[in-house]
Amino acid sequence: MNPVLDSLHEVQGELTTEIDDELWLAQFDALADCGYVIIENFLPNHEAAALYHYAAGLSEADWNIAGIGREQQHTLNTRVRSDQIRWLHSEVAAEAIYLNTLNNLRVRLNRRLFMGLFDYECHLARYQPGAFYKKHLDAFKGRSNRVLTTVFYLNPEWHAEDGGELVIYGTNDEILETVLPKQNTLVVFLSDTFVHEVKTAYRERFSITGWFRHNASDAHRVDPPA
Numbered sequence: 001m002n003p004v005l006d007s008l009h010e011v012q013g014e015l016t017t018e019i020d021d022e023l024w025l026a027q028f029d030a031l032a033d034c035g036y037v038i039i040e041n042f043l044p045n046h047e048a049a050a051l052y053h054y055a056a057g058l059s060e061a062d063w064n065i066a067g068i069g070r071e072q073q074h075t076l077n078t079r080v081r082s083d084q085i086r087w088l089h090s091e092v093a094a095e096a097i098y099l100n101t102l103n104n105l106r107v108r109l110n111r112r113l114f115m116g117l118f119d120y121e122c123h124l125a126r127y128q129p130g131a132f133y134k135k136h137l138d139a140f141k142g143r144s145n146r147v148l149t150t151v152f153y154l155n156p157e158w159h160a161e162d163g164g165e166l167v168i169y170g171t172n173d174e175i176l177e178t179v180l181p182k183q184n185t186l187v188v189f190l191s192d193t194f195v196h197e198v199k200t201a202y203r204e205r206f207s208i209t210g211w212f213r214h215n216a217s218d219a220h221r222v223d224p225p226a
């Protein structure tokens with residue numbers, strides 16, 4: 001038996017966050033007021049640790065070089081970002097647990113903030129020493145169905161000298177937040193509003209980046225694609 005998968009199985013199907021309802025309301029209000037929120041201790045500690053061990057235990061073949069832009073116009077540009085990614089799928093037990101928890105969060109966000117979030121997609125990311133992701137927006141107004149970005153950090157130890165901070169900028173290019181990518185911290189922000197970057201990491205850095213999306217279906221295109 002795989003202890004990592006076991007511990008993930010135990011909690012499948014439940015809303016497995018450490019944060020109780022009252023605290024969630026405060027987090028949702030902060031998100032509504034500021035457009036972003038930083039949540040520490042998002043998952044039970046053992047779940048966050050299990051996700052870290054899962055990510056750190058993947059083999060080279062499990063990772064892909066990350067591209068820029070929409071999937072159809074996928075381009076590799078290692079001057080902008082140099083991380084590696086792996087999309088999560090609900091068929092993989094260790095990945096399903098995170099997808100499940102975030103889908104529960106999606107339902108709560110819709111209930112509280114009437115956001116009409118239709119689905120959630122996410123990928124693991126690995127920044128090897130020297131890797132970075134330059135300033136960017138995750139979505140352009142009117143041109144993407146990505147509404148809210150989530151970034152969840154997996155490394156159990158992280159110090160300022162390890163680099164790899166997430167920097168979130170305001171509309172005048174001022175720094176709003178500098179976030180150390182520490183295990184069990186979740187950052188949520190409006191995808192088309194906040195320019196952000198990942199500073200060069202000096203140690204291997206693992207995270208899960210995801211997007212809550214609007215339904216972009218129309219008469220010509222069914223969303224999400226089969």
Ligand SMILES: O=C(O)CCC(=O)C(=O)O
Pocket residue numbers: 125133138151165166181196197198207209
């Ligand atoms: O890992 C992070 O802190 C942010 C990653 C990011 O901005 C992205 O993948 O779009």
Ligand SMILES: [Fe+2]
Pocket residue numbers: 136137138196
């Ligand atoms: Fe981003």
